[in-house]
Each structure stands twice: as structure tokens, then as C-alpha cells.
Amino acid sequence: MERKTVQRQAIREAIEEASRPLSPQEVLDLARARVKRIGIATVYRTIKSLLAEGVLKAVDLPGEPPRYEPAGKHHHHHFRCRTCNKVYEIEGCPKDLKRMAPRGFRVEGHDLVLYGLCAGCA
Ligand SMILES: [Zn+2]
Ligand SMILES: [Zn+2]
Known part of the structure; x- marks a missing residue:
């Protein structure tokens, strides 16, 4: 697989397998366990594209930077x-x-x- 695809896959899996919404830094830490060479800029860029594709949803808590979870979850x-x-x-x-x-x-x-x-x- 192409490096970009591997990184994207690692980011997506990190968010899907977590049972809670993740900050970009948390996504990075988990994705790094799968792919060594991955940086925060790639995490931000990939999150942005996954949001645009409707794969992810932003979780905005008052006064907090956004966290991300898979889209389409039931009401919670x-x-x-x-x-x-x-x-x-x-x-x-x-x-x-x-x-x-x-x-x-x-x-x-x-x-x-x-x-x-x-x-x-x-
Ligand atoms: Zn605690
Ligand atoms: Zn409710």
C-alpha cells in the first residue's frame, strides 16, 4: 500500500477502535503504534478529509478543542x-x-x- 494510504488507514482505525472521542494528539499517539512515521500535520489533514467525506463527526464540548468520533453512532x-x-x-x-x-x-x-x-x- 502507498504510504499515504497506510497513514490514512491507521488514523481511521485509531478513531474507529477507540470507544471514546479522540483529540488530534490522541489520534497521533494511537496511529503511531501502527505506523511509525506519521506527524500531527498528517493527522489534521486526514481528519479534515474524513470529516468532509462524512466518515467522522466532530465532538464539540464547550470551551474545548474538538475531538473526533466515527459518524453515524446512535444518540449518546x-x-x-x-x-x-x-x-x-x-x-x-x-x-x-x-x-x-x-x-x-x-x-x-x-x-x-x-x-x-x-x-x-x-
Ligand atoms: Zn481521568
Ligand atoms: Zn440525549
Whole structure:
């Protein structure tokens, strides 16, 4: 395989196999375990093209640089550890969020982020 293809594959696999959204630096660290010669510029460039192709989705948490996860996952939320700054995927969604909106308002979506300490840091 061409070097570019190998790098792209390593980046894609790193993100797909992680069970949580990854920052570009985390993608780089994991991709390096597969392909030695890979740099942060390649990670950024590849993420950009995978986003454009709809393979990846950006996870934007307030005040945080974006992280990335595979597109097309079912509805879920995230937990951010304030110590190691890793973001985890969490299952479940509060059922009655729509009822919090004032009368006559139509809710079209919601964002919900839990934060605290992960099991490794607590
Ligand atoms: Zn942690
Ligand atoms: Zn939800």
C-alpha cells in the first residue's frame, strides 16, 4: 500500500477502535503504534478529509478543542474527566428534557455533558 494510504488507514482505525472521542494528539499517539512515521500535520489533514467525506463527526464540548468520533453512532452523550481531560462516551439520555422548555417552545435537540473524575483518576 502507498504510504499515504497506510497513514490514512491507521488514523481511521485509531478513531474507529477507540470507544471514546479522540483529540488530534490522541489520534497521533494511537496511529503511531501502527505506523511509525506519521506527524500531527498528517493527522489534521486526514481528519479534515474524513470529516468532509462524512466518515467522522466532530465532538464539540464547550470551551474545548474538538475531538473526533466515527459518524453515524446512535444518540449518546459525553463525560469529560477534569483531571486527565479524556472524553468518554456515555449511554442513556434523560427522557423529559423537552418538558424543561417554556410552554409553546419547540425543542429540536439538546447537548448534555457530564464532567468530573474518570475511574482512573477518581
Ligand atoms: Zn481521568
Ligand atoms: Zn440525549
